[in-house]
Amino acid sequence: MAAKTPKKKSPDNVVPFPAQRDFKNPRMDLFQSFLCNGDAEHDQLSNTLDLWDSVPRYSVSRQAMNKMRTEGGFLELLKLDFQYRGTPMKAVIQPARIEEEGGTTRDYYPSANEELVEDALRKIAAEQNQGYLEQPNRRSGVVFTLHQLRQELQERGHARSYQEIIQSLAILVSSSIKLLAGDGNAEGFAVSNYLSGLAAVSRQKLNEDPEAKWIAQFHPLVTQSMESLAYRQFNYHRMMSHSTQLARWLHKQLSLKFTFAGIGTKFDLRYSTVKRDSGLLEGYARQRDAINALESALAELKANRVLMLIEKQCTYGARCRLEDVVYSLFASLEFIAEAKAANKRHAMAKEKLLNPPETPGPPEKKR
Numbered sequence: 001m002a003a004k005t006p007k008k009k010s011p012d013n014v015v016p017f018p019a020q021r022d023f024k025n026p027r028m029d030l031f032q033s034f035l036c037n038g039d040a041e042h043d044q045l046s047n048t049l050d051l052w053d054s055v056p057r058y059s060v061s062r063q064a065m066n067k068m069r070t071e072g073g074f075l076e077l078l079k080l081d082f083q084y085r086g087t088p089m090k091a092v093i094q095p096a097r098i099e100e101e102g103g104t105t106r107d108y109y110p111s112a113n114e115e116l117v118e119d120a121l122r123k124i125a126a127e128q129n130q131g132y133l134e135q136p137n138r139r140s141g142v143v144f145t146l147h148q149l150r151q152e153l154q155e156r157g158h159a160r161s162y163q164e165i166i167q168s169l170a171i172l173v174s175s176s177i178k179l180l181a182g183d184g185n186a187e188g189f190a191v192s193n194y195l196s197g198l199a200a201v202s203r204q205k206l207n208e209d210p211e212a213k214w215i216a217q218f219h220p221l222v223t224q225s226m227e228s229l230a231y232r233q234f235n236y237h238r239m240m241s242h243s244t245q246l247a248r249w250l251h252k253q254l255s256l257k258f259t260f261a262g263i264g265t266k267f268d269l270r271y272s273t274v275k276r277d278s279g280l281l282e283g284y285a286r287q288r289d290a291i292n293a294l295e296s297a298l299a300e301l302k303a304n305r306v307l308m309l310i311e312k313q314c315t316y317g318a319r320c321r322l323e324d325v326v327y328s329l330f331a332s333l334e335f336i337a338e339a340k341a342a343n344k345r346h347a348m349a350k351e352k353l354l355n356p357p358e359t360p361g362p363p364e365k366k367r
């Protein structure tokens with residue numbers, strides 16, 4: 001069901017239109033500059049973000065939500081444990097409360113639909129004069145139209161109606177996520193909405209002009225990644241072509257971590273690690289079904305030329321009970337080339353930040 005466009009916004013969600021200089025920020029230029037051959041290849045690329053894309057923030061399906069809601073349509077806080085590069089972390093997700101057609105209210109966790117919309121927004125932000133980075137206020141975002149966002153999703157195989165896109169935007173701007181390190185009792189934490197701001201046109205204006213400008217402000221961790229170069233270029237078009245959310249998650253994780261991909265090198269992936277860190281295998285009653293889902297996603301990566309070879313080794317405990325499965329993944333030639341290009345682009349970006357081109361000073365006066 002379609003979500004109503006919010007009539008009022010809290011001060012935290014007001015998004016001022018960025019200044020022209022914010023579209024030309026040097027770090028935003030690096031975020032938009034891909035190492036590729038021509039416009040066709042550039043169109044296939046986007047950025048995956050180191051920490052933000054490692055958070056299992058879209059792990060509950062719409063079907064699972066329906067079972068979790070109370071009779072009034074409400075959802076509890078969602079608490080998820082995962083690890084980021086060996087560090088235990090916890091995500092606490094506050095669902096969005098959305099007023100739907102007819103005046104009914106229902107809670108939603110961000111799920112696969114919202115993940116696709118965020119990925120599409122980040123792709124649009126990677127285009128010239130679309131994404132912005134505002135310093136020193138440390139805000140980043142994208143200027144877009146609903147027609148542009150809808151067309152981007154459709155071209156990547158995920159067509160959505162205007163009403164579905166508006167609902168996803170409303171869920172993203174109304175859901176918050178708190179990240180805690182360690183056991184979750186540490187003092188340090190970060191909390192923000194998935195989109196920390198959204199300037200939207202009214203429903204009447206939408207019906208009149210789907211080309212009207214919208215502004216979405218990204219989560220602070222997206223801004224932090226832009227500022228610190230904690231991102232990597234990857235084949236976004238291929239990632240979006242996968243039919244399952246788990247295959248898309250795996251593709252992003254391999255793009256972030258399999259940076260040493262080469263002929264004959266392998267990346268060892270454990271079933272237990274995917275289950276813990278993705279959150280996408282929790283809905284299976286039987287371990288065998290969850291393993292089958294993972295193997296189906298890996299097979300899709302192989303069919304879509306991300307992987308060349310998959311080797312499997314099971315580990316057993318007492319009474320021959322299956323404890324874990326280790327998959328040795330060998331990259332395709334295409335993925336190897338993409339990983340090397342991402343490594344080179346990252347090194348070039350760091351060099352530009354460390355040694356920026358000298359700005360010519362004013363001409364000397366003639367004596």
